[in-house]
Amino acid sequence: MEIEPLRINGVLLITPRRIGDERGYFAETFRADIFAQHCGEHSFVQDNESLSARAGTIRGLHFQSDPHAQGKLVRCPAGALFDVAVDIRQASPTYGQWVAETLTPENGKQLWIPPGFAHGFCSLEPDTVICYKVAGGFYSAECDKGLAWNDPAIAIAWPDVVDAETLSAKDRKQPLLADLPAYFSWSE
Template sequence: MILTETRIAGVFIVDLAPLADERGHFARSYCADVFIRHGIHFAPVQCNLSFNPQQGTLRGLHYQAAPVPDAKLVRCSRGAIFDVAVDLRADSPTQGEWIGVVLDATRGRALFVPEGCAHGFQTLKPDSEVFYMMGAAYRADLARGLRWNDPAFGIDWPDPTPRLNARDAAWPDHGA
């Protein structure tokens, strides 16, 4: 695995380092030791799978509030997505900034989103599937979100007219 930190501290792009032979290839998609060497203490406790039949579907921006914030490792296992992390940490020099990365099933790239960051994605292909490893179990009472097109963030989504569910369409702006 190759971890590359982005301009937002704690947000990492995780690339596979496949070993190929006549059978195909093999690659580690997560290794606690590699994460620890990069200063990431991530112990997955829950895995989630999101299937999205329509291109342009947008999910997010989601996060889990204290006292049980969640970190996540997000990988597109089928199709392709534009994956976004938004820094919400009050003490961060990049508070309010976002990073967007294309994740697809072909490359196997993942995005690590630390606690204190909101997460969302938009599908770039139909029938896209997203696999999340979560650092905390989901707690409905702590589930929070922010509006996908909040002008405070200015996220440049690939499709400006996404398919949204009612909950994601109704999240407030940051600071509202």
């Protein structure tokens, strides 16, 4: 497994090694010992999956606050997605900054998004599937929070295929970063 730190501390790009032949390939997509060595000890509590039927579908930016904060290990087994993490840890040197990766079945890349980050994505192809392992807390409606996907203060460079008409009612009314309470704080 190749583990690559991205420009925001804590977010990692994980690329499993594939062993292949004319039949296809085999890959370990998760190993607890290697993950813990690079990402710390996290207890995975649920696996989630969603399908975006249309290219350009925007979902997010989402996170859960304490006491049910979540980390996510994200991958794309069908289609393609532009996956984004935004640092929302108050006092972090990268507060309000974002990183993104294109995840596809072909590249096999996964993105580790620890607690303290908002997460969102845009489907780049029809019938895109996102799967993610959730660490920390189970889903909690009371702790389910969000951030405006198009906040100009964050200025995510979304792909040209973005279709704002695909936003859920919940995502249409998320707050700007400037209006977001301090759900997470940064510590070295």
